[in-house]
Amino acid sequence: MTAYLIRRILATIPLALGVVLVVTISFDLIPGDPAALMLGEFATPEAVAELRTSLGLDASLPVRYVNYVIDITQGDLGLSLRERRPVTDILVETFPYTFQLAFAAITLVLLVGLPLGLLAASRPGSWIDNVIRVTSLAGLSMPVFWTGIVFMVIFSVNLRWLPVSGTGTWRHLILPAVTLALPSIAVIARMTRSTVLEVLQEDFVRTARAKGVANRSLLYKHTLRNALIPVVTVLGLQLGQMLGGAVLTETVFAWPGVGRLTVFAIFNRDFVLMQGLVLVLAMLYVFVNLLVDLSYGLIDPRVRYQ
Amino acid sequence: MKTRFIPVLALVLALVMGAAFAQKTLTIVRPSDPVALDPQLETTAPGSWVYTQILEPLVSVNQDMEVVPRLATSWEFIDATRLRFTLREGVTFHDGTPFNADAVKYTWDRATNNDPPGRWRSLASAVEGVEVVDEYTVDMVAKAEFGPLLLTAAMPFTGIVSPAAVEALGSDAFTRAPVGTGPFKFVEWRANDRIILEANDDYWRGRPALDQVIFRTVPEEGARMLSLRTGEADMVLLPTPSDLPELEANPDFIVEGAPGVGIFYLAFNLDRPSVADVRVRQAVAHAIDRQLIVDAILEGGGVLAKSVIGEPVFGFKDMQLLERYPYDPERAVELLEEAGYTRGSDGFMRDADGNVLTLDALPSNGRSLKDREIAETLQEFLRQVGIAMNLDFFEWATTFTLMRGETLEYDLNSFTWFTTTADADYTMYSNYVSTELPPSSWNRWRYANADVDEWLKAARASLDPAERAELYGKVQDQLAVDLPAIPLYGSYEVAVLSADVTGFVAHPIQYILDLFPVDKE
Numbered sequence: 148m149t150a151y152l153i154r155r156i157l158a159t160i161p162l163a164l165g166v167v168l169v170v171t172i173s174f175d176l177i178p179g180d181p182a183a184l185m186l187g188e189f190a191t192p193e194a195v196a197e198l199r200t201s202l203g204l205d206a207s208l209p210v211r212y213v214n215y216v217i218d219i220t221q222g223d224l225g226l227s228l229r230e231r232r233p234v235t236d237i238l239v240e241t242f243p244y245t246f247q248l249a250f251a252a253i254t255l256v257l258l259v260g261l262p263l264g265l266l267a268a269s270r271p272g273s274w275i276d277n278v279i280r281v282t283s284l285a286g287l288s289m290p291v292f293w294t295g296i297v298f299m300v301i302f303s304v305n306l307r308w309l310p311v312s313g314t315g316t317w318r319h320l321i322l323p324a325v326t327l328a329l330p331s332i333a334v335i336a337r338m339t340r341s342t343v344l345e346v347l348q349e350d351f352v353r354t355a356r357a358k359g360v361a362n363r364s365l366l367y368k369h370t371l372r373n374a375l376i377p378v379v380t381v382l383g384l385q386l387g388q389m390l391g392g393a394v395l396t397e398t399v400f401a402w403p404g405v406g407r408l409t410v411f412a413i414f415n416r417d418f419v420l421m422q423g424l425v426l427v428l429a430m431l432y433v434f435v436n437l438l439v440d441l442s443y444g445l446i447d448p449r450v451r452y453q
Numbered sequence: 454m455k456t457r458f459i460p461v462l463a464l465v466l467a468l469v470m471g472a473a474f475a476q477k478t479l480t481i482v483r484p485s486d487p488v489a490l491d492p493q494l495e496t497t498a499p500g501s502w503v504y505t506q507i508l509e510p511l512v513s514v515n516q517d518m519e520v521v522p523r524l525a526t527s528w529e530f531i532d533a534t535r536l537r538f539t540l541r542e543g544v545t546f547h548d549g550t551p552f553n554a555d556a557v558k559y560t561w562d563r564a565t566n567n568d569p570p571g572r573w574r575s576l577a578s579a580v581e582g583v584e585v586v587d588e589y590t591v592d593m594v595a596k597a598e599f600g601p602l603l604l605t606a607a608m609p610f611t612g613i614v615s616p617a618a619v620e621a622l623g624s625d626a627f628t629r630a631p632v633g634t635g636p637f638k639f640v641e642w643r644a645n646d647r648i649i650l651e652a653n654d655d656y657w658r659g660r661p662a663l664d665q666v667i668f669r670t671v672p673e674e675g676a677r678m679l680s681l682r683t684g685e686a687d688m689v690l691l692p693t694p695s696d697l698p699e700l701e702a703n704p705d706f707i708v709e710g711a712p713g714v715g716i717f718y719l720a721f722n723l724d725r726p727s728v729a730d731v732r733v734r735q736a737v738a739h740a741i742d743r744q745l746i747v748d749a750i751l752e753g754g755g756v757l758a759k760s761v762i763g764e765p766v767f768g769f770k771d772m773q774l775l776e777r778y779p780y781d782p783e784r785a786v787e788l789l790e791e792a793g794y795t796r797g798s799d800g801f802m803r804d805a806d807g808n809v810l811t812l813d814a815l816p817s818n819g820r821s822l823k824d825r826e827i828a829e830t831l832q833e834f835l836r837q838v839g840i841a842m843n844l845d846f847f848e849w850a851t852t853f854t855l856m857r858g859e860t861l862e863y864d865l866n867s868f869t870w871f872t873t874t875a876d877a878d879y880t881m882y883s884n885y886v887s888t889e890l891p892p893s894s895w896n897r898w899r900y901a902n903a904d905v906d907e908w909l910k911a912a913r914a915s916l917d918p919a920e921r922a923e924l925y926g927k928v929q930d931q932l933a934v935d936l937p938a939i940p941l942y943g944s945y946e947v948a949v950l951s952a953d954v955t956g957f958v959a960h961p962i963q964y965i966l967d968l969f970p971v972d973k974e
Contacts, residue, residue: 177851178847178850178851178854178855179850179851179853179854180854183853183854183857184850184853185494185570185572186570186572186575187496187572187573187575187576188575188576188895189575189576189578189883189894189895190572190575191575191578191893192892192893194567194575197567198567198570229488229494230488230489230494230629231489231494231569231625231628232625232626232629237644240643240644241644241645292673295673295676296673296675296676296679299675299676299679300679303679303683304679304682304683307683310683310685311676311679311680311683311685312671312673312676312680312685313646313647313669313671313680313685314643314646398672398673399673399676400673400676401645401646401669401670401671401672401673401676403643403644403645403646403670404645407645407672408645414848414849414850415488415850416850
């Protein structure tokens, strides 16, 4: 187990080097000069050239990459080109908002999606199954910028229950979290339903049923556990996505998270900020997936980590 | 009983005290967060709206486009290269240090030294720097004779910073927590969420009526308007134009706007053979129904442009474009035929070799109000007269780089240009003098007219407003004939306020938001 953990953590190093390399190269390929953007409309070419030198943009791509890697081994993510302050400061400011939103949303997914899936699977073909299947399809198909605005109109403008947007109290978190969770709730409900139904076809279920195990215990004890592995895997992927890509939800609800920061970094060609962002996001993604893998051991005692 | 009583008492007390010490807070929502709160790094409106509350220039331009004293009490030209300011005495910065001539020099030197990289300094490149005469007198010195010196000093980016605060915080940290002499003091900035300012009790014009100003960042257009309706916001900047008629009719809201100093135009690249013939450019002008664009696409978010500079700008003259180039597709076709094109059976104009007249365009995209929709409409207008138009939409960083390239591989581009100083020189010199070519300057049309060069240079060197206005008038008449660019619409600076907000007057210069006289009932 310990050896497995160490191996998994060590495996993140080449991954980190890889994603940073991809960011470095892609910002080199796309047009747009960060120095020219910083200096604005009337800047002389001399001033831009001077700034490029002082920002270290003149160095060749391999040199920039190696320098950056040396810096990150010392815990230095560099200075944001556009904001002129440490990338670490910006990330420390932004990630808590993203964590709040992602964890609130994933909790909702777990508390709502999983039971809905189970409920549907327990009575396949019934009216309740049909309602759940159709509404979850609707949940999947509605874009968040539309559901977000509809929620605002209903809950903020008409009912006056919740604030329209922004941050500050737990009430500010509700609408964005629900909006972000909705498509994932649908995915998890459908996923749970289909895997549970699949497991219900298996021989051991038939045996258990023959042996006289009650329906309820059959569903929760015997089937759910076996159906959970694919569900948890998808849940992990969903969480990873929420951590990095909640741009639309953040934009609609004026939530100051990582998604909007990423868009800012791209539009301003702030590749130093982008490298830091991608690095942290990749690490988070790996960490979430590691947790998912470890949870397999809890769900299924046959799983061994070697 | 006792234990229950205490929370109730506390609640009542809190309510009473809350009412007694009710803070007058103005919450403003706008689409984007600034990059910094320092003109050194940030010269766009989302930044200047905030820092002009904190940092004050020596003089300012009011809503009637008059120069008014701020940190300077009076000024006089010593000669056409030297403008002397007498500074206000007894003013202190928010950190308690005194304002004086050294602070003015320090501010300009900081920008000149590019520490941090100074974005606005290039806008005032004609200015050599500031010289201290005595503790409350400074001279602003131009590199050569420069008539627009006073309006350059009035730019909202030239707010005076506290030298002590810059030294204490460090120049980079100062960009996120500025210290000046303005009516409001910086309190807190939560990135991408809100910026909080509070009243400066010791402000030299008196304490502002508002206790607190909160600038919130709400990127989504619909959400901005909704937060006004729920009372979460008191003022919306850059509101949705199509909402304005309904809001104007609603007694709960005030719509306050002013025609601005920005012009959105369609520009030709005269280096390209396809548009080098003035008849082709005239045909394009006749092919576009500019009034329709203003009415149907902008829906009140812009005004019909009368010149390449906005009406509030010093030196403006109506180019009479509607009279000269009325919407007339038939005339456009005639002009193209005169220029040697023949209309094929597919409706497209072809030259003698049979090539379709095709114009490649680099349109502004997501940068100005409805720019993408306008580009697509222009494509259709031009198709009607047989001109094919290719649109290359990119995001801003790419468009900007291409636009400022040494060579421009496009026949057309569109863009909003703001005359930031409200003086014609700012736009005309850099845009139309034949030697002001990209990448160092902005003559993207590669326009060259010896008369225009001479007039613009004379206007720049003169201190006589009447003479300058006449020269700019001549330039605009000439541009109406040569037509290197077709002005499409002028900016309209509009804010929507909750009806309990008083004292707000919209400013033609987009970068200025005058909150000092604002109060809330």
